[in-house]
Amino acid sequence: MTQISILGCGWLGLPLAKALLENGFLVKGSTTSVGKLSVLENLGIQAFQIELSETKIQGEVDSFLEN
Numbered sequence: 001m002t003q004i005s006i007l008g009c010g011w012l013g014l015p016l017a018k019a020l021l022e023n024g025f026l027v028k029g030s031t032t033s034v035g036k037l038s039v040l041e042n043l044g045i046q047a048f049q050i051e052l053s054e055t056k057i058q059g060e061v062d063s064f065l066e067n
Helices: 013-022 034-042 061-065
Strands: 003-006 026-031 046-049
Touching: 003 013, 013 026, 026 034, 034 046
Parallel strands: 003 026, 026 046
Antiparallel strands: none
8 A cells, every 4th residue: 555644734734635545545644733643643644743943853754754
């Protein structure tokens, strides 16, 4: 099964993730909000908390991009 990682499950990424799930893809999605992690998980998205800044990346980026 094909897996897709979506960096940012907001107003654009979340509907895209839902459409991909409906079409049989495995989806990993990121958010900066701790509270949104459970929302993503309840939809069937493997959720990651990732934050980007000009100087660093915080979160499990390697796992997010794996496969």
